[in-house]
Amino acid sequence: MLGDVEHLSVSPVFVGRSRESAVLAEALGRADTGLPQALLIGGEAGVGKTRLLEEFLTSACAAGAVTATGGCLEVGAEGLPYAPLVTALRRLHRALGSELEQAADGHESRLARLLPDFGEAAPEANDEYGRARLFEHTARLFERLAADRTLVLAVEDLHWSDRSTRELLAYLIRTLHRARVVVVATYRTDDLHRRHPVRPFLAELERMRTVQRLELPRLARAEVEQQLAGILGTAAPDRELVSRIYRRSEGNPFFVEELACCATEGCDVGLSESLRDILLVRVEALPERAQTVVRVAAEGGSSVEYGLLAAVLALPEDDLIEALRAAVGANILVPDPEGEGYRFRHALVREAVVDDLLPGERSRINRRYADALEADPALVRCDVRAARLASYWYHAHDPARALPAVLHAGREARRRNAFAEQLRMLERALELWDDVPDQVLLGLRAYDYADESYPPCSCDPGTCDDDCERLRFADVLAEATVAARRAGDRDRGLRFIKMALRQVDERTDPHRAAWFWLQRGRAVRYYNGTFGRPELEHARALVEGGRATAVQADVLSRIAADGMLTCPTRTHIEVAEGAAAIAREVGARTVELHALLTLGTLRCDFGETEAGLAGLREVCAGAAELDDPDLHCRAVNNLASLLEQLGRSEEAVQVAREGLELSRRYGMIRYNGAMMTGNLAEPLISLGHHEEAARLLAETDDPPADTVNDDFLERLRGELALLRDDPAEAGRHLVGARNRANTAQPQKLLPAADLALRLAARTGRFADARAELLAAAGDGFPVGFEQYAWPLLVHGVAAEADSRGLPAADPGRAEVLAQVRAAAAPLSRAVPLYQGWALLLDAELARAEGRDTPDNWLPALEVLRSIGRPYPLASALLRAAEAHAAAGAREEAGALLREAEAVGRIRDDVRLLREVALFAERARLAVDGGATRLAAAAARTAEDPVAALGLTARERDVLRLLALGRTNRQIAEELYISPKTASVHVSNILAKLGVGGRGEAAAVAHRMRLFPGDGVAVVGGV
Known part of the structure; x- marks a missing residue:
């Protein structure tokens, strides 16, 4: 595994960082005991984050851990999702071989969306739960890999991470509760401006008890002297040189290395104090051809494949190799461990080279990259090809070529359930649309839409022509709307819907307009107090009485489902029946099954119990046939819940167990696991199987932040506490x-x-x-x-x-x-x-x-x-x-x-x-x-139940004797107090109980069963 540990530093000695190294070593030790750890290492560019990580990974390997590193790419923000996780898994695959394949056994086709090495991804619905399924399968993969060893997953340059990577990383940190896993991520603090998307991500992670955050300071002067001694190979470097380099580097280890190399190689940085000059001085010392190679490589991305670089430069191979050797020898470029390619030793150098390019030079280089990649797509891996090509054409400032490329990259991102990156590509398509010539737009074809009910055109069946197949601006808005919903970005989704409703004419294209109104209703359902009903009714008015379409069926199905959850009537049964019939007519099978699911539940609500249950079982079978995880889980959930509600708890337990296993198999346990768990725990409680119910609820005691229905689980925990006769605990769960x-x-x-x-x-x-x-x-x-x-x-x-x-x-x-x-x-x-x-x-x-x-x-x-x-x-x-x-x-x-x-x-x-x-x-x-x-x-x-009445301990004793019919004198004698004191206590008791006499106070005591051991023979309604 030592081969996976990269060493990019020129310094032969590791200086300082003893405190940070100790923290990392302690985290590794805790992970060895089965307590997963997560560490976030921040610091300015060049402060030594990578070197600290290298040293930690080396020591972890020596201790028997398996390590895997992946870096976020700058191109990742433009549609290339999961890049560091893909890299890390590839390295694990190389190191572990069949072990990784065994850990993925049974889920290879689903994990192929993340790692193409597993083969062809299985065709499945790219719905909003697809990402949850992918995340769950990934978490289970890491759990299996860490079953008998500690696994260290390192992610570098988190400040460049795409949103899908951040969400998957957070999911792993949250859900790997009992795995021997250490997750380490590095990021630049100086890149995190106030509105940087990584800032809230880091703040969210810091709230978790298993996450530690380390900030690396610059080196002190004595540490800089030790670093220079190692680089220069001398025990006592020149004090004047140490002082000059320390002053100019300000203790930044990377700048120390650069300045030391300049000093030893005779490069003159003059009197300039600019960071850019420090970074470029050794680049400018290279031969002219090597400088050209470095400039072209800088625009190619975080790393560039040799074949692609050769195609773009079009140099004789010997000349190219000579130039690359010069750049590598100067420690500016380094071979990429992921394949036949090169990357910059430090991103700061690449950024400086890119900034030094002329404006027209950048777009020309990007065009050459795009042309080369289109001419020979095999020059890059298939999983990054679409995003890279879209990025090259976009930065080449060629809208006509960029628009088809970004649309294709968006489809590829959707295929991998990376909806945030799909959304980014679609936004870029919307941005480019007006600058694309009409003849190019007319040639764009509509593609398969993620939402089954979206109407591709407004024509009557059988009347479509070739023009119906072309892509329109509203189609891109529709796809962006769905992508925003799946990415959890409600506000952007509403913005796209608003744009679309201005574009679509409700009179000439009512079904497409109704589709957008339906999406608006879904987006505002829990936010404006109307539950989206006005939007649903407006959509219904647009399609009512018109031709049968999938969107018409979907609108009716959602109206029936909304009624089922709030205030069902027999009219909702008719609406659900109509929705199912229309969906069946137009071949919208998923919409039909959702409508039938609602219909079955409504029939149970109105006394048609057996017919309703039979309908739900048919939906379960149909969903399994379609292999639709969301629909299948929803149907099983509803069936289990209805059986419990009808008092058939034994059947409910059986169905709920099947549902929980189904949810695990689909990888949706973190999405609908709360409801599934609750629907199993509830009938278990009804049947008296409290230990199993409590164990189930404990296993989901720390759900992800976005888990729905955890209020259901909290209530069930309250039910169990009440059965244990622990009102205080029950009250806490009720509040929760x-x-x-x-x-x-x-x-x-x-x-x-x-x-x-x-x-x-x-x-x-x-x-x-x-x-x-x-x-x-x-x-x-x-x-x-x-x-x-x-x-x-x-x-x-x-x-x-x-x-x-x-x-x-x-x-x-x-x-x-x-x-x-x-x-x-x-x-x-x-x-x-x-x-x-x-x-x-x-x-x-x-x-x-x-x-x-x-x-x-x-x-x-x-x-x-x-x-x-x-x-x-x-x-x-x-x-x-x-x-x-x-x-x-x-x-x-x-x-x-x-x-x-x-x-x-x-x-x-x-x-x-x-x-x-x-x-x-x-x-x-x-x-x-x-x-x-x-x-x-x-x-x-x-605990004394009298406490709830506000009585003191002495008043409790007096009430007990009063309930037995004792007089004040008898009470005084038994309690060794004066009759006057007894009388005062009796008066206080009557006032606190709000009763008018001793007989009423005794009746209260008997009715509330306050004194069970006194042999009182009065029972029931006394």
């Missing part, structure tokens, strides 16, 4: 869930409100519980959200029942219960789970109104037992046991309590088991479960 939710969709709002309601009731904050209930249910619920509505109503009414007897909670209860009844009336009871919740609500309403009887609970129990889920069955069994005990049916109460204990144990519900234990002790009922005995023991040591 609400802060992370990015939409007001009922599927996010309602379950969060339910969790908040239960948390408030559990901690005695009944007013807050009521407020949550009324805020969520005050205006009723949309159709299709019964899975959230029924539990919320039951829990809200249960809180009202538990707070009976509290004067602060009693006023207004009748109105609240009336609102609950009104909200429940239109809800579906079409599936057993909904019917069980509805019957449970009837029983809780009776309990809240003080008419609790055993008969109220029996219908709910009958239905809930048939479903097979432990919740809400366990809670219903406990309430039924209380009702039977209050009615004197102790034998039935005991049987119900034992069943509640068994079901609660399945669900591992700590709080419910504790309530079972407390009630069993209070009512003198026998429950034999070991879990109940443990719960009873835990109840005696648990």
Whole structure:
């Protein structure tokens, strides 16, 4: 592996940098233990970043690590994506051979988009999730490579990086949590102006705990003297020479080397202090032919292939070799380790040479490069050819030749899922368009569009002519719009849409205009509070009643999907059916399947359960046939979610497991993994498999910043905390869930409100519980959200029942219960789970109104037992046991309590088991479960529930005796206080509880089960 470590410095000694070297060595040591590390090394040009990296890589190799280095190219900002990662992987391939191929096994065709050495890239949809899939496969590749060794990935010149490289690098740093990987990146601080795109990127990385940032200072005078001693080969260099070079270099190691070489080679830099003169002086000392070679090489890019250079210069081969030997001998050019080519030893020299070129000279050299490359494309690698050619023609200032080249480079970038670089090329095409002659524009052909529904022309079917196939300005805007969306650049996308809507005539080309309105709706969906509905309706008005097109189907499909997520009606079913029919007619298969997916979900919402589920399964099969990752994952996700909502948790677990594996296989785990994980964890929680659910949620505890649906995971973590009877932890997760939710969709709002309601009731904050209930249910619920509505109503009414007897909670209860009844009336009871919740609500309403009887609970129990889920069955069994005990049916109460204990144990519900234990002790009922005995023991040591009422420890003791019917004198005697003090405590308790007498205070204590060990025989509604 030592062959991969480049040495570009002329200094034979490595001076200073002991602190930085120690930091790098420590990072390597931590990575050896399985803790990935990332280091960002900054400094001005020439300060020694590369030399420090070389020394570190050498020591890492000696320690047994595998190293790979790649450098960002200046041409990378113009459409050449992933350059440093491609270079690093190529070097790994050379070093590891079959090991790299084995690590990529099964994903070669997808990784080929990054490294063509893997073969031909598999054809797949270049959708907005293609980049996520590529990133995920790349991360898994590095994980496998680092399974039994430490891997060091070095990226140089980050200040030149393209956006796709930065995003992939950040993805690797975020996601390689348990891999033996060290990522080191260098960048120039003096190039990072205030608006440089790398500045926010570095700031984002610095916030991560695994990232360290090092800034290299210049060398001190003593260190410069050591460096000169090594270069000059003398132990004591001339002090005057040291002082002069230190003064002129100001401690910059590269300038020290340049000045030392000038001194030893007899070059005279005169009195000039300019940096440019220091860098050019040795170039100007070369023979004239070698200077010409250096000037042409400087304009060719960060590195230039020998064959291309020879074609551009057209020199006799012997003369060219002689000139190159002179440049290499002067340490200005060095052989490129990546192939038969050359690069400048330091980028500063190249920049100085480029700046020294005359204006017309630059464009002439670029034209010669472009002509040579067009004449023989094999002169450069296929993966860089398009971007290089586009750059040469653009800088040759030839719009007619540059426009086709940049369009082709944009298509190549899209093929590699480098959407930011595609966008850069398309912006360049838009810039060039007006300067291109008409005859050239007429010859440009339209190409395949990334969006299936984009209308290539406005003609009726069968009436197209050759003119329909030519490329128009609006077509480039359409492609740029899609590229901006996929690159996550919403503002630029909106700018392109605005330009297009000024270009496209809605009267003569309504379908193309509708397509742009549809894109505008997608762009503003979560930003202006309208969810894009006005844009969707405008698009619908443009295509309604017209000929069938893919864009018409897409508009209708998205309107139906928006209704499904917010407030579905039967009209949305008709809209989805129409969208599917139109898409089928015009052959837009992907649009058709998306519409059918929405249709299946809507049918389930309106009671056509089996038909809806069958439709979803058909969509899953169709998406697999198309090999459309986004559609396939979305279909499986919806199917798993619906099965859980319908109470079919076992089936939901099976489908969700398949979905999670599917997401991993497609490489989309970091995009939709949160939803997939949540859709598996939720039914696991329902079935009582808490350990597996907690493990799943822990694995996604540190998601990428752009992960959606992590509010879902936070809420599920809150559910688990509540089951562990840890209200404080549950509250923290609830706050996190609400802060992370990015939409007001009922599927996010309602379950969060339910969790908040239960948390408030559990901690005695009944007013807050009521407020949550009324805020969520005050205006009723949309159709299709019964899975959230029924539990919320039951829990809200249960809180009202538990707070009976509290004067602060009693006023207004009748109105609240009336609102609950009104909200429940239109809800579906079409599936057993909904019917069980509805019957449970009837029983809780009776309990809240003080008419609790055993008969109220029996219908709910009958239905809930048939479903097979432990919740809400366990809670219903406990309430039924209380009702039977209050009615004197102790034998039935005991049987119900034992069943509640068994079901609660399945669900591992700590709080419910504790309530079972407390009630069993209070009512003198026998429950034999070991879990109940443990719960009873835990109840005696648990945090005092009286704390929520604001009572002091002494007031708690007084309330306990008051609840047992003791008089003030008896309380005083038992607590060894005076009767007057006892009376004061009783008065304080009555005031804090908001009750009017001792009997009401005792009722509150009994109802809230505050003193379980006192043998109080009063139960239920006392």
